[in-house]
Amino acid sequence: MVNLGNDEIVKYPFLTEAGKYLNDKGFSLEQFGSDPDLKKIVDNAFDRIITSSEGRIFKSDPSSNNSALPLEIFSFLIAVILLKLSGMNTLIRRFSLAEARRAEKFLEKDLMNHQDATKTKLSLQILQELFSVTVEKTDETFTILVSDYLKHSINFHEREWKLINRRVTNGKVHLTPHETVRLVRKELDRHIYTKINSSSTPEMISGFETYVDKLKQLAKKFEVKTVESKEFPPCIKHAIEVLEKGENLPHSGRFMLATFLLNKGQTVEQIAPLFKNAPDYNPKVTIYQLNQLSGTSGTTEYKCPSCEKVKSQDLCFPVPACDNIINPLQFGRKRV
Amino acid sequence: MNAKDVTLLEDTFKKFYFEHFDLLHVPEDPNQREFGYQKFNGGMNRHISLKSDKELHLLLMQNKPSDVYCSNARYMFPNLPMSEKDWQNAELIFDIDAKDLRKEHPKDNTLIKCSDCNEISQLNTSCPNCQSSKLSFITLTCNDCIKSTKDEVIKLNQILVDDLGINEETIKIFFSGNEGFHIYVPNSEYENVGSKERAEISDYIMFRGSIPETFGFRKFNMNKSSLPKFDDDGWNGRLAKHLFGTKSNRPKISQEIVSGGYALFQKKLEDFRDSIGIKIDPNVTQDIHRIFRLPGSINSKSGLTKIFVEDLKKFDPYVDACFIDDEEIEVAANCPIEFSLKKKKFGPFNNEQVSVPKFAAVYMMCKGIASSV
Numbered sequence: 001m002v003n004l005g006n007d008e009i010v011k012y013p014f015l016t017e018a019g020k021y022l023n024d025k026g027f028s029l030e031q032f033g034s035d036p037d038l039k040k041i042v043d044n045a046f047d048r049i050i051t052s053s054e055g056r057i058f059k060s061d062p063s064s065n066n067s068a069l070p071l072e073i074f075s076f077l078i079a080v081i082l083l084k085l086s087g088m089n090t091l092i093r094r095f096s097l098a099e100a101r102r103a104e105k106f107l108e109k110d111l112m113n114h115q116d117a118t119k120t121k122l123s124l125q126i127l128q129e130l131f132s133v134t135v136e137k138t139d140e141t142f143t144i145l146v147s148d149y150l151k152h153s154i155n156f157h158e159r160e161w162k163l164i165n166r167r168v169t170n171g172k173v174h175l176t177p178h179e180t181v182r183l184v185r186k187e188l189d190r191h192i193y194t195k196i197n198s199s200s201t202p203e204m205i206s207g208f209e210t211y212v213d214k215l216k217q218l219a220k221k222f223e224v225k226t227v228e229s230k231e232f233p234p235c236i237k238h239a240i241e242v243l244e245k246g247e248n249l250p251h252s253g254r255f256m257l258a259t260f261l262l263n264k265g266q267t268v269e270q271i272a273p274l275f276k277n278a279p280d281y282n283p284k285v286t287i288y289q290l291n292q293l294s295g296t297s298g299t300t301e302y303k304c305p306s307c308e309k310v311k312s313q314d315l316c317f318p319v320p321a322c323d324n325i326i327n328p329l330q331f332g333r334k335r336v
Numbered sequence: 337m338n339a340k341d342v343t344l345l346e347d348t349f350k351k352f353y354f355e356h357f358d359l360l361h362v363p364e365d366p367n368q369r370e371f372g373y374q375k376f377n378g379g380m381n382r383h384i385s386l387k388s389d390k391e392l393h394l395l396l397m398q399n400k401p402s403d404v405y406c407s408n409a410r411y412m413f414p415n416l417p418m419s420e421k422d423w424q425n426a427e428l429i430f431d432i433d434a435k436d437l438r439k440e441h442p443k444d445n446t447l448i449k450c451s452d453c454n455e456i457s458q459l460n461t462s463c464p465n466c467q468s469s470k471l472s473f474i475t476l477t478c479n480d481c482i483k484s485t486k487d488e489v490i491k492l493n494q495i496l497v498d499d500l501g502i503n504e505e506t507i508k509i510f511f512s513g514n515e516g517f518h519i520y521v522p523n524s525e526y527e528n529v530g531s532k533e534r535a536e537i538s539d540y541i542m543f544r545g546s547i548p549e550t551f552g553f554r555k556f557n558m559n560k561s562s563l564p565k566f567d568d569d570g571w572n573g574r575l576a577k578h579l580f581g582t583k584s585n586r587p588k589i590s591q592e593i594v595s596g597g598y599a600l601f602q603k604k605l606e607d608f609r610d611s612i613g614i615k616i617d618p619n620v621t622q623d624i625h626r627i628f629r630l631p632g633s634i635n636s637k638s639g640l641t642k643i644f645v646e647d648l649k650k651f652d653p654y655v656d657a658c659f660i661d662d663e664e665i666e667v668a669a670n671c672p673i674e675f676s677l678k679k680k681k682f683g684p685f686n687n688e689q690v691s692v693p694k695f696a697a698v699y700m701m702c703k704g705i706a707s708s709v
Contacts, residue, residue, distance in 0.1 A: 146500055147525045150533035163540040165550040169569045171501015171525070246470065252619065279451050279470045300419055312539060312618060 006070060008122065010060070011106035013076035014099060014192045015126075022077060032078055033207025041071060045078035046211050052098030053091055053218060057105070084201040085212045088219035096193035103188060104181045111142070111177040130191055131184045136172075142180045143172040155186045157308070157326055229332035234317040235310050236260050236328060246277040252305075252313040254278075255293070259304040260328055262294050304329050341701055342376040344665075344708045346400040348698055349634050352641075352659055353396040359632035359643070360404075362392050368410035368424065372627045373401035376636070382627060385415035392630075402636035405627035408520075418625060425527040428534070429628060430541070431620035432488045433516030434481035445478035447673060447705065456670045456705055474703050476675040477654050481515055486648055489517050492614045495541055496521065499570050511653045513635025513642035518628065531624050538621045543571065543613030548601045551575055555598050560590035578612050634659075639698035655679060662693035669706040675699075 009016055022029065032038045048058045060072060076099070083092050107126065113119040120137065127133045133152070135142050146168060153161045167174040175183065204212070232240070239257040242249045249257070254275070261271045268290040275286045288297070295301030306327050310316045325331055337345075353360065363369055372382040373395065382405075386392050396404065407414065409426035441459055449456050450463035451470035462469045475481070489509060496502040496519075508520040526537070539545050548554075551572060552562030564576035566583055579593070580586045593601055620626065629635060629642045640657040654677050662678070669685035669692070676682070682696045689709055692700075700706030 145525060146537075147529050147533070150529055150536050154532040154536060159545055159547050160549065162545045163536045164543065164546045164571065167570060167572070168499045168540070169501075170498070279472070309535065312535060312544060 006073075010070055010072050011110075012103050012126065013073050014103070014195055016073070016077075021073070029081060029202060029205055032081075033205040041074045042078055042082075042208070042211065044071060044075035045082055046214070048075050048079045049082060049091060049095055049215065050218070052095040053222070055094070055098070057098050057102045060102075080196050080199065081202060081205070082208065082211050082215060083196060084199065085204060085208060086215035086219065087201070088215055090219050090222045091215060092193060092196055094222075096196060097189045099192050100185055100189035103192075104185055108177050108181045111180060127180070127184060131187050133184060135175075135180055141174045142177060143174050144180070144183075146171055146173055149173040149175075149183070152183045152187065224335055226333050226335050228334075231332050232260075233322065233325075233328045233331035234319050235315050238317050239315065240274065243274055243277055246279065248279050250313070250315075253315050254289075255302070256305055256310055256313075256315055256328070258290055258293050259302045262290070262302075263304045263329055268294055268296070337377055337701075337704075338707065340708050345376060345402070345636070345639075345698065345701060348639075348660060348694065349402070349636075350397065350400050351661075352634060353393070356632070356659060357389070357393050359641070360392060360396070360630065361389050361632065362386055363406065365410060368412070368414060370407040370409070370411060370414040370421070370627060371395075371630075372405040373399060374403045374636075375399065376402045378402075383415050383417065404630045404633040406630045407625070407627045409624055409626075423624065426624045428521040428524060428526045428537070429620060430492060430519040430521075430538075431512070431516060431617040432485050432492065432519070432615065433512065433514075433617060434478065434485050435475070435515065436615050436617055437484050437488060438481065441473055441475065442478050442481060444673065445476050445481070445675070447474040447476065447671070448472070449474055449704065456672070458672050474705065475515060476671075476673065476703065477677060478515070479654075479676075482653060485516055486651075488615055489519060489648060492519060492541065492616065495614065499540075500526075500537070502526075509645045509648055510631050511640075511643055511645055511651065511657050513629060513633075513640045513657065514638045517645070518642070531622050534624065535618065535622045538616060538618035541614045541616055542618065543609050546571070546605045548598055548605065551601075551605070553593070553598060553601050558594055560587075560594045563590050563593060574612060575608070578608065636702055639695065639702045658695050658699075660695035660698050662695060664691050665694050665697050666691050666709045667697045667700065667706040668709050669700055671700055671705045 004012070004015060009021075027038075032042055051058045079095065083095055107123045110119040110123040124135050124137070127135050131152070133144055133148050135144050146163070149166070150163065153163070159165060163173070236257060239249055239253045242253065243257075257274070258271055261274075262268075268287060271290055272283070272286050275281055291297040293302045304327060305313075307316060307322070307325060310328065322331065325333075362371075367385065367387050369386075370382065371384040371386050371392075372380055373384070374380050384395075386395065392404075395401075407426070408429050410424040412422035412424060414421060443459050446459045447456055448458070448460055448463070448471045450466060450468050451472060452468040453463060453466040455463050455465035456474070457464050459473075463471065493504065493507060496507060497504045502521055502524055506522060506524065508522065510518045510520065512518050526534075529537075551564050554562070563586075564572040564579070566573060566576050566580075566586075568576060576586075580589050593604075596604075631642050631644060634641050639660055640653060641659050643657050645651045658678050666689060668688070669683070669690050670687045671683045671685045674681055674683045677696050677699055678693075680693070680696070682692060682700075685706075697706060697708075701708070
């Protein structure tokens with residue numbers, strides 16, 4: 001495992017074992033609820049959560065870490081305890097993302113650190129050990145194996161991350177330090193989230209009640225309600241039109257249409273007649289295949305393909321209302 | 337297909353397999369592969385496990401299949417249902433098929449079959465017999481089609497080696513047995529990647545989803561010197577050659593691109609998909625649970641064999657992949673255009689009883705344009 005100094009723990013506090021760290025420093029959780037001198041740390045931890053809930057990144061204050069009690073490490077650890085006590089998943093999600101983005105900034109800076117090669121080495125080591133990504137440094141750019149790149153980049157929906165939009169030579173993708181770190185943001189987020197989620201929840205600590213109640217109140221703000229229109233997205237409308245005209249809809253189009261309607265709750269019997277006009281229509285085969293897709297005959301219930309996939313199959317005919325959706329099923333869904 | 341035709345084809349295929357067991361092998365790791373086969377007029381039998389060449393040969397003799405398949409994927413339990421197979425990895429495979437390359441059907445090599453009245457005729461927009469527009473197309477031997485698929489295979493190989501870092505010596509090319517090629521990339525780092533990642537690889541190869549920024553075109557402060565250069569590697573270099581043609585054209589054309597603006601360049605990039613993107617079938621590459629025609633087996637769409645291609649340039653599928661014997665047999669043929677096999681010309685046959693070598697008879701029967709008498 002990466003050998004961390006105090007400087008590194010400040011940057012990447014999620015790499016520590018919370019309970020062990022506090023113990024090693026000679027503290028118990030209860031002290032944070034009762035000792036007025038430690039109240040500042042709990043306040044900091046609470047602020048750290050509030051900042052993350054607003055989508056901002058907690059700002060580091062290097063001077064606060066020079067004391068015998070590195071405040072930022074403690075505030076992270078206590079924030080995790082407060083979040084666990086609140087049990088509010090939405091806040092944990094926001095917190096892990098913000099912490100991931102904070103760590104990302106440090107990782108990027110360390111990768112580019114020309115003065116101190118050990119910093120670059122350590123950040124490369126973190127990438128290797130946490131995310132199994134082997135990054136090689138070549139002059140100003142970094143390269144990673146295409147196969148490693150793809151495992152991470154498929155999490156992004158922005159087109160700039162598509163392999164076609166990358167410099168690819170000899171089995172490697174070239175990236176800037178910023179892109180290298182950005183590539184693992186989701187995994188970093190997931191790593192922090194999993195770590196928080198898998199840590200045990202302590203009994204309520206006397207002195208933490210008010211903070212925890214406030215967090216529970218705060219979480220209510222993020223409850224989302226949505227409404228959905230009944231209109232079909234243009235890709236689905238197009239597929240239906242093709243079939244109505246008796247033209248041949250490719251297999252991928254039939255798959256998209258059937259899974260879309262099944263996912264929207266229609267039954268196999270309701271969907272089957274749509275394929276009546278297909279040049280190769282066979283009622284038995286249609287019912288068999290729809291049953292397969294719906295999961296009634298097999299074990300898998302197939303999902304409607306993503307917009308990206310639909311696009312790659314030349315079945316996408318976007319309209320402005322398609323902006324910002326990543327699956328045809330989301331078409332017409334609005335937050336209220 | 338009528339029972340008499342089925343018997344003739346089954347017996348012919350069986351004879352071929354019996355005489356050419358040397359062409360048919362299970363892969364190196366047979367107990368991790370899923371096998372499958374189809375019978376004439378029958379459905380697909382999948383989730384079969386075979387442990388040796390002997391078991392494969394026995395399956396061929398006992399079942400007289402029309403088509404035989406083997407997964408590119410390796411599983412812990414290949415004979416269990418898909419969700420229980422426990423996928424381990426899969427060879428990366430590309431399929432280049434003449435049907436995906438052509439903008440229109442080659443007039444001299446295509447027949448139409450009417451879905452309403454079953455009439456077979458020369459290429460037309462509707463059925464000359466009943467005027468129906470519900471048609472299926474039957475392509476017969478076409479040297480130009482094979483030539484263009486070969487060119488595409490060569491371009492694909494270049495990208496696999498130069499961009500994706502695949503060792504050229506490991507790439508294996510197979511004729512598909514009909515009108516295309518399967519390109520296998522065994523033992524590469526890509527074996528472990530899933531379907532979504534493979535979709536990205538196919539988009540890369542097909543030049544799909546590119547944005548102007550990738551080729552140095554910025555929305556603001558655009559400078560023509562940032563556009564691709566001839567000696568750039570990857571798609572930048574290939575695009576430069578396509579865009580500018582010669583180095584001396586670069587300044588003029590660069591200026592036109594800059595003046596045309598971002599949206600126009602984006603449009604151009606989309607159009608280039610057709611001209612410089614490699615025309616692989618993306619669904620084949622993305623599907624990590626597919627079973628592929630087994631090398632050495634006959635393709636029942638043509639009666640030709642899927643075989644390993646040693647020298648792509650010299651390879652002639654209509655000679656090198658045609659293994660059926662030349663015993664003369666009588667068939668009722670309805671083939672209103674000419675085709676060529678084993679360097680011999682056949683047809684046109686207008687609904688007539690003809691005596692032809694068995695390989696030509698089988699070819700026509702597989703194409704649905706002849707019946708045994």
